[in-house]
Amino acid sequence: MIGHCDCNNFYVSCFRVFMPELAGRPVGVLSSGDGCIVARSNELKAMGVANGTPVFQLPHEVRQQTVLLSSAYPLFGECSRRVVATMRATTGPVEAYSIDEQFVDLSGLSLKALQAHAEELRHIVQRSTGIPVSIGVAPSRTLAKVGTGIAKKQPAYGGVCVLEADHPATRAHLGRMPVTDVWGVASRTGEKLARLRIHTALDLREANPSEIRRRFGIVLERTLWELRGQDVIRLDDIDQKRQNIMTSRTFGSTTGRLEDLREAVRSHAQAGAEKVRRQQSVARAVMVFLSTPRFRSDLPQDYPSLTLTLSRPTDDSRLIVAAAQRALEAIYRPGLLYAKAGVMMVDLADREGMQLDWLEGQQTEAERQQSAKVMGVMDALNREFGRGTVTLGGRRQDERWRQRHARQTPRFLTSWDELPTVKMG
Missing domain, CATH: 3.30.70.270 (Reverse transcriptase/Diguanylate cyclase domain)
Incomplete structure (x- = not known):
């Protein structure tokens, strides 16, 4: 069980x-x-x-x-x-x-x-x-x-x-449960299932497995067997490594200053590179996008984006940040107010299993090890002492792009200065 x-x-x-x-x-x-x-x-x-x-x-x-x-x-x-x-x-x-x-x-x-x-x-x-x-x-x-x-x-x-798989109470529960409430069944899939008169979890459980596989694929067929009580899904089936990783945030206030945008893009690129390393991947390209305030009809609108191919697949924050900054320089338009920026790590590949194309000037083994060592130290320090302890580039006190946290509570578990105080007597 x-x-x-x-x-x-x-x-x-x-x-x-x-x-x-x-x-x-x-x-x-x-x-x-x-x-x-x-x-x-x-x-x-x-x-x-x-x-x-x-x-x-x-x-x-x-x-x-x-x-x-x-x-x-x-x-x-x-x-x-x-x-x-x-x-x-x-x-x-x-x-x-x-x-x-x-x-x-x-x-x-x-x-x-x-x-x-x-x-x-x-x-x-x-x-x-x-x-x-x-x-x-x-x-x-x-x-x-x-x-x-x-x-x-x-x-x-x-x-x-x-719940026992074949108990009447289990069947009754499934009969009252909309099929879109079942783990892994999206609303669009639910609409297609409804056309086959499959409206509840019990309907899906009682459906023909071969027909479900033919129409929807093996993942939904596994869900059907799971509803019958057979353990056929593994978390590896669900939590596959992502092929793209995006980091973006709406700014605390709009800004048209290139320096503000550089800082935002640098921060997002670093965060994305950390996530790439965390899942043992490398990125082949980096996409940067900007957005003006969508609901400000009184302002000029602009939603530019640019994807740059990296010189080699990498998880090195320094190379990823440099590429992201070049993309930003290319899409930035002076005079506009921007409300959001984002960076996407594109076309990710497994770091260990990737087939290297030696015709494209890959790193030497010594360079690869040096990069891994530097990134490993950076990640370890940020895990130990908090995100942002080690960054590429400095930080200003008046970063307009930083998000608002007007209702922030004390950092009970991550700041020595904000630990709860107990008073006796």
Whole structure:
């Protein structure tokens, strides 16, 4: 059997660990730049606020009652690490699927023992980390995620739902579940399935596997078998290395200064290069794009982009940043106000398995090792002391392109100066 652990309202829960005064209050966590709500407490959901709602569209009466907080990704990452570490010390092998989801191997336990073990695991995680979780248990990952959804939405389950593949209750749950709520079934796929009269998860489970494979491919066929209780999906099937990696942000305020744009592009290029190294890849090209404010009809509009092929496939931040800066120089138009910049690492290849074309002047082995050593030291320092500790180029105090974080909370776990203070007596 497989367990699926999902942290409840994760971003909000992270804040509540260190800000207990938020308990029971409607809380919204904002996107980068404080533009939209990307996470909601149950109280805010009950007020009818949808995920992705722009802050300016919140009704006045809702805004008055709601606590809005800027995202704090270092805090979220550390809380996630603690949840995973606690689970690994308590149960079987753990696979981290996302920042707030994990799969657990629960093989060898009876149904009765599974229920008790999942309840104990849930209790230990909340006691040790302060993060409430819901757990679904089933013979397959897809059914386990169905179980987690039930455990979160139906209080009678007490945060744990164990599903047997062929039990009538499991079939009943699947019969009430829209097919687009199934893990991995996108809305467009749902529209195509609807034309085949497949509207619910149970309809998909009962469909002809060969027909589903012929029309939709092997991935959806595997989902069908998973709904029947067969464990055929591996995380490697889902989390394939990305072929492109994009880093972009809307500016805190518009700017037409080339120096501001250079700093933004340099920052995005460095972040993208780090992600390329993290997945053991190299980039063959770099694309840079700019955008003027789309909703300012009173301003000239411009959305230029340029892709430059790198002299050789690389994960070296220095080469990637240099190429990105050249692309920026080529597309920048003086006199315009820009609201966004981004950099995309294009046409990624596996670093170790890539077939090198020696006719294109590749690095010598000594150069490759030197590059890997420099990048390795840079990444290690940034992991140890925080992102931005080591960068290419300096930083100014008046960076107009930096995003707004007007509702930033203290950095409870990543800054010595902002650790919570306990007073006795």
